[in-house]
Amino acid sequence: MEILLQQIINGLVQGSVYALVALGYTMVYGILGLINFAHGEVVMIGAMLALSALTALLGLGAPPALALPLSLVLAMAGCMALGYGIERIAYRPLRHAPRLAPLITAIGLSIVLQNLAMMIWGREYHSFPQLIANTPHNFGGAIINDIQIIIFVMALAIMAGLMVVVHRTRLGRAMRAVAENQHAAQLMGVDINRVISLTFILGSALAAVAGLMVSANYGLAHYYMGFLLGLKAFTAAVLGGIGNLRGAMLGGLLLGLIESLGAGYIGDLTGGFMGSNYQDVFAFFVLIAVLVFRPSGLLGERIAERA
Amino acid sequence: MKFNSKSKSLLAALAIALLLLPFVTEALLGRGWVRIVDFAMLYIMLALGLNIVVGLAGLLDLGYIAFFAVGAYCYALTGSPHLALAFPMAFPDGVHLSFWIVLPLAALVAGGFGVLLGAPTLRLRGDYLAIVTLGFGEIIRIFLNNLNAPINLTNGPQGIGRIDPVSVASVPLNITQNIFGIALPSVHLYFYLFLACTVLVILVSQRLERSRIGRAWMAIREDEIAAGAMGINTRNLKLLAFAMGAMFGGASGALFAGFQGFVSPESFSLMESIMVLCMVVLGGMGNIAGVILGGVLLAVLPEVLRHGVVPLQQALFGKTVVDPESLRMLLFGGALIVMMLYRPAGLLPSRVRRRELDTDEAAEKV
Amino acid sequence: MNHTTPLLQLSSICKQFGGLSALSDVSLHIRRGEIYGLIGPNGAGKTTLFNVITGLYQPGAGEFQFNGARYQACKPHVLAKAGIARTFQNIRLFANLTALENVMIGRHLRTRAGVFGALLRNRATRDEERAITGRARELLRYVGIEKPAQTLAKHLSYGEQRRLEIARALATDPLLLALDEPAAGMNATETASLKTLLQTIRASGITVLLIEHDVKLIMGLCDRVAVLDYGKKIAEGVPEQVRKDPAVIAAYLGQETPRPQAGEGQG
Numbered sequence: 001m002e003i004l005l006q007q008i009i010n011g012l013v014q015g016s017v018y019a020l021v022a023l024g025y026t027m028v029y030g031i032l033g034l035i036n037f038a039h040g041e042v043v044m045i046g047a048m049l050a051l052s053a054l055t056a057l058l059g060l061g062a063p064p065a066l067a068l069p070l071s072l073v074l075a076m077a078g079c080m081a082l083g084y085g086i087e088r089i090a091y092r093p094l095r096h097a098p099r100l101a102p103l104i105t106a107i108g109l110s111i112v113l114q115n116l117a118m119m120i121w122g123r124e125y126h127s128f129p130q131l132i133a134n135t136p137h138n139f140g141g142a143i144i145n146d147i148q149i150i151i152f153v154m155a156l157a158i159m160a161g162l163m164v165v166v167h168r169t170r171l172g173r174a175m176r177a178v179a180e181n182q183h184a185a186q187l188m189g190v191d192i193n194r195v196i197s198l199t200f201i202l203g204s205a206l207a208a209v210a211g212l213m214v215s216a217n218y219g220l221a222h223y224y225m226g227f228l229l230g231l232k233a234f235t236a237a238v239l240g241g242i243g244n245l246r247g248a249m250l251g252g253l254l255l256g257l258i259e260s261l262g263a264g265y266i267g268d269l270t271g272g273f274m275g276s277n278y279q280d281v282f283a284f285f286v287l288i289a290v291l292v293f294r295p296s297g298l299l300g301e302r303i304a305e306r307a
Numbered sequence: 308m309k310f311n312s313k314s315k316s317l318l319a320a321l322a323i324a325l326l327l328l329p330f331v332t333e334a335l336l337g338r339g340w341v342r343i344v345d346f347a348m349l350y351i352m353l354a355l356g357l358n359i360v361v362g363l364a365g366l367l368d369l370g371y372i373a374f375f376a377v378g379a380y381c382y383a384l385t386g387s388p389h390l391a392l393a394f395p396m397a398f399p400d401g402v403h404l405s406f407w408i409v410l411p412l413a414a415l416v417a418g419g420f421g422v423l424l425g426a427p428t429l430r431l432r433g434d435y436l437a438i439v440t441l442g443f444g445e446i447i448r449i450f451l452n453n454l455n456a457p458i459n460l461t462n463g464p465q466g467i468g469r470i471d472p473v474s475v476a477s478v479p480l481n482i483t484q485n486i487f488g489i490a491l492p493s494v495h496l497y498f499y500l501f502l503a504c505t506v507l508v509i510l511v512s513q514r515l516e517r518s519r520i521g522r523a524w525m526a527i528r529e530d531e532i533a534a535g536a537m538g539i540n541t542r543n544l545k546l547l548a549f550a551m552g553a554m555f556g557g558a559s560g561a562l563f564a565g566f567q568g569f570v571s572p573e574s575f576s577l578m579e580s581i582m583v584l585c586m587v588v589l590g591g592m593g594n595i596a597g598v599i600l601g602g603v604l605l606a607v608l609p610e611v612l613r614h615g616v617v618p619l620q621q622a623l624f625g626k627t628v629v630d631p632e633s634l635r636m637l638l639f640g641g642a643l644i645v646m647m648l649y650r651p652a653g654l655l656p657s658r659v660r661r662r663e664l665d666t667d668e669a670a671e672k673v
Numbered sequence: 674m675n676h677t678t679p680l681l682q683l684s685s686i687c688k689q690f691g692g693l694s695a696l697s698d699v700s701l702h703i704r705r706g707e708i709y710g711l712i713g714p715n716g717a718g719k720t721t722l723f724n725v726i727t728g729l730y731q732p733g734a735g736e737f738q739f740n741g742a743r744y745q746a747c748k749p750h751v752l753a754k755a756g757i758a759r760t761f762q763n764i765r766l767f768a769n770l771t772a773l774e775n776v777m778i779g780r781h782l783r784t785r786a787g788v789f790g791a792l793l794r795n796r797a798t799r800d801e802e803r804a805i806t807g808r809a810r811e812l813l814r815y816v817g818i819e820k821p822a823q824t825l826a827k828h829l830s831y832g833e834q835r836r837l838e839i840a841r842a843l844a845t846d847p848l849l850l851a852l853d854e855p856a857a858g859m860n861a862t863e864t865a866s867l868k869t870l871l872q873t874i875r876a877s878g879i880t881v882l883l884i885e886h887d888v889k890l891i892m893g894l895c896d897r898v899a900v901l902d903y904g905k906k907i908a909e910g911v912p913e914q915v916r917k918d919p920a921v922i923a924a925y926l927g928q929e930t931p932r933p934q935a936g937e938g939q940g
Binding site: 514519523525526529530535536541551 | 728729750753758767768769779781786788791794842844
């Protein structure tokens, strides 16, 4: 029973991070109808930037309470610039090209980002400095520590904030209008390019937060971390119904739970044939299963075969 | 195909040049380079297979190397002592099937994986296929890395060694053979085998492209809705393209395993998939000659980087600042971006374009 | 020609997009061998109706009979096989293939060679290829664009592209040829020769369904006309009679001749 509870806690914390990344995928998809393949790398760059800033600030003698938010802000700023750049390089010039073209440029960009990161930060794992006491709390027999609580609460707060932005602000209204019908939105005086840029920027800011959270949660950051994380977050977005913000949040949390519970019980389920080293395959099978049985996702509209 | 006498003699010259290539390469650059050329041929085969999927049918497959891996492991398991570890009772010496039996099997198994993967995704929009194949490429590696316990199927990260060499007419290709009084080392023998296979693959690609099926694939690539309205069963034909591509990948994988004598999961990373995709994009999607050019350029590039860039950096900075591997990947990524932005048709103008230019000129003369 | 059973019979077809009713309860029939016109203001549901009978949209309710068989929810390729061929309002050619190849692709449906045929290139396949090429050239000549056979579709002139779409559709050996605004963007001369072409096509025994904004073309060409407005059929009959229908006049709101180029949105 404690194990189950522990898996649920771990799953929800990890899932809230997936949800943040999935939001980035889903927002871009909602507006452009494209998968932003480079999004996972933005998360990685966010983590790396935050880590570098943090190390530097701590080295200068800044107190952790100042260094942590400051490095987060720096990472967000860096990622926002990166997101803007990705849109300008990979997507805008190809907005009317065949669908394959922007996919390929985005792939190219993520390869470039990954290798640049490797040149800058090296091949090794970077460990996240111990900043707060990170006290473990006993919660019905399961352990939940401070960092996990902070991650979960922060993720929920950011998601709530995003919903406010999308549903209550001019920008949000413009985003929804562009997602609904680009042409009509343009006729109504919406600056499409600006809205698309801002969508990428917003998604990248979330990615930076997620990057910091992942590295804080695992205590590690690595130039290759963006790939699998991106793949899983995309799965989360599809699970919830891609293009649907609430869906991305739900999908993220669910995928976190599935992964955590799956990894915890796969040994028992397969009679010891498969162990927790198969944790990373769950997302993939979830993705396939969703595409087979409900391609529109849990909360999405029918999108199959829309051309 | 009809050749006039000029193109006939050109073709003959090309054939002779190719036959002499291993000897010339060995004389000029050393035997190690013949091996590099062999690998280049394998990559060209892979790229031609992927070209059917990406270039002709317009389906973005980002995990193509997974099918290569499936084929390679098919032969690694059935052409080595390895299975003796897992099933000592059934196979005390392992399984040693003939390569020529395993080759079609490997293609079929890889094609089967292609169908399994393509069936759920191909009715959806193209980017789903891209991401599912991307995931599949990674999943295959996870399985290959972990299927060494509790039953040792893949031997995990250590990989499977002592794979039987390919034999042609009971002549094993892993040792120097004297043929018509000429001593042919193993790398030369494999070169001729791969050359024959590559020519076959080129022929198959070309025939497919200029057929009813090939035209239907191109129609789907150009406009799926219009293709459907013209009576093309788009889903089945996409599945066919995807499975055919996977089969080419699987067959090349079996050749790879026989040639190398050893397979391990690290040969099948995402970067390999990207490299093959790069070959297709660089040469011009859907254009066979372009894909071959792309394959040659990219297969030789890492060696050039290794032999050129490292000494250059040593000379300039006294140390290696950028390792050739990441420089290679940077170039690949950059090439994908630049090609799509500035030259989406690839380095070589395609057949149709050229033909069109010809007729335009002819029309002007009249 | 059998004039007793209609070639196409629509029964109470409905189609909704979200809350918007694009087609409500549309019933009509098209007789074999006639040219049937479909007119209506922008957004009246004409293209939606096309998309339903060619399988691009599934009808929300209702069904249709074509050539004696019932269809409710079908893939486009099934309906193409049944004998419905179409063109698109915003031309959808295979842009990077030649004009000839575009028409050859239209023959896909009526030919058989598979992968093995392609690889072995046996006698049957070669004969079939020759027949495909021959028929495609014939059709290019038929619609009057045999010259640019080797030109990429995207480099053809607008009028040529429209004709190429018709040739490609004819290549599927249709019983019903459905044309979505074939005269859009054409000048008077081009429209006149299009009219002749359509009459030739009808004379060869193919039934024609025509969406058009050019009322003059419709009136001069069609045997019968139906008028859609807000997704409903408001009139049907011979052109003379429809022209005088008060409901039709009201729908067009005095717009005697709607601009021929006017594009139409999703409706």
